[in-house]
Amino acid sequence: MKRVFLLLCFSYCFLVNKSNAQETYQRRGQTVYLELLGSGVIYSLNYERRFKQQTEGLGARIGIGYVGDWLMVPANLNILLGKEGKSHFLELGLGVTYVNYPNGETFGSKTINQQWLPAGTIMYRLHPRYGKFFFKIGLTPIYGYFVEDNDKKFLIPLFGVAFGRAF
Numbered sequence: 001m002k003r004v005f006l007l008l009c010f011s012y013c014f015l016v017n018k019s020n021a022q023e024t025y026q027r028r029g030q031t032v033y034l035e036l037l038g039s040g041v042i043y044s045l046n047y048e049r050r051f052k053q054q055t056e057g058l059g060a061r062i063g064i065g066y067v068g069d070w071l072m073v074p075a076n077l078n079i080l081l082g083k084e085g086k087s088h089f090l091e092l093g094l095g096v097t098y099v100n101y102p103n104g105e106t107f108g109s110k111t112i113n114q115q116w117l118p119a120g121t122i123m124y125r126l127h128p129r130y131g132k133f134f135f136k137i138g139l140t141p142i143y144g145y146f147v148e149d150n151d152k153k154f155l156i157p158l159f160g161v162a163f164g165r166a167f
Contacts, residue, residue, distance in 0.1 A: 029053040031134065033164020038140040039074035039097050039119045040065030041158070046074070055127050055166075056080045056089065071100040078121055087128045093121035097142055117144035127166065137161045 029050035036043050044065030051058045058079050065072040076095020082088055097117045104111050123138030140160040144153050 029055075029059075031164050031166045033134070033162045035063065035074075035140075035160055035162035037158060038160025038162060039063070039076070039095070039121070039142065039158070040072045041097075041142070042067050042072075044072060044074055046162070046164070048078075050080075055129065056082055056084065061093075061095075069102050070105075071098075071102075073098040073100075074119060076119060076121060080125060080127070085129060087126060087131075089125040089127055091121055091123040091125045091136060091138070095119050095121075099144075115144060117142045119143070123160070123162075132165055132167070133163065134166055135161075135163045 031048045033046050040063055044063035046061050046063035048061035060077050062075045074097040076093040078091055078093030080089040080091055097119045100114045104113050119142045121140050123136045125136040127134040140158045142156045
């Protein structure tokens with residue numbers, strides 16, 4: 001009788017653990033993270049969601065950050081490329097960073113209150129399959145005005161690092 005009881009307890013624990021592991025993997029379609037020196041220029045707090053409930057594949061992200069009194073809102077579509085079941089990914093993305101200047105900013109001969117800056121993402125991402133936390137590092141170039149001596153736009157090759165939690 002004790003053996004049957006122990007076998008049932010063991011089976012129950014095995015099934016619960018397997019179910020939790022699968023649930024953890026399927027819930028990995030969402031992340032919240034802090035990005036430093038990325039598309040938010042100094043920092044941004046971001047929410048990312050995959051279009052399927054899995055780590056790899058297409059997704060989108062939106063964030064919010066400040067540089068002084070400037071509001072920065074990075075948003076992009078991205079794809080995570082990697083081998084199925086692995087923890088290492090290449091993240092490629094395209095999007096925009098919205099910048100709001102509350103008092104207006106003068107760039108050369110132009111004074112503007114807001115602008116939409118095209119942005120890209122080329123990052124290495126360590127995203128453990130069953131882990132809760134992830135890390136990414138790479139290039140996040142932005143194209144736009146950030147210079148006062150002329151009114152030409154140019155490419156700013158920003159380097160970003162991010163860490164956060166997947167759920």
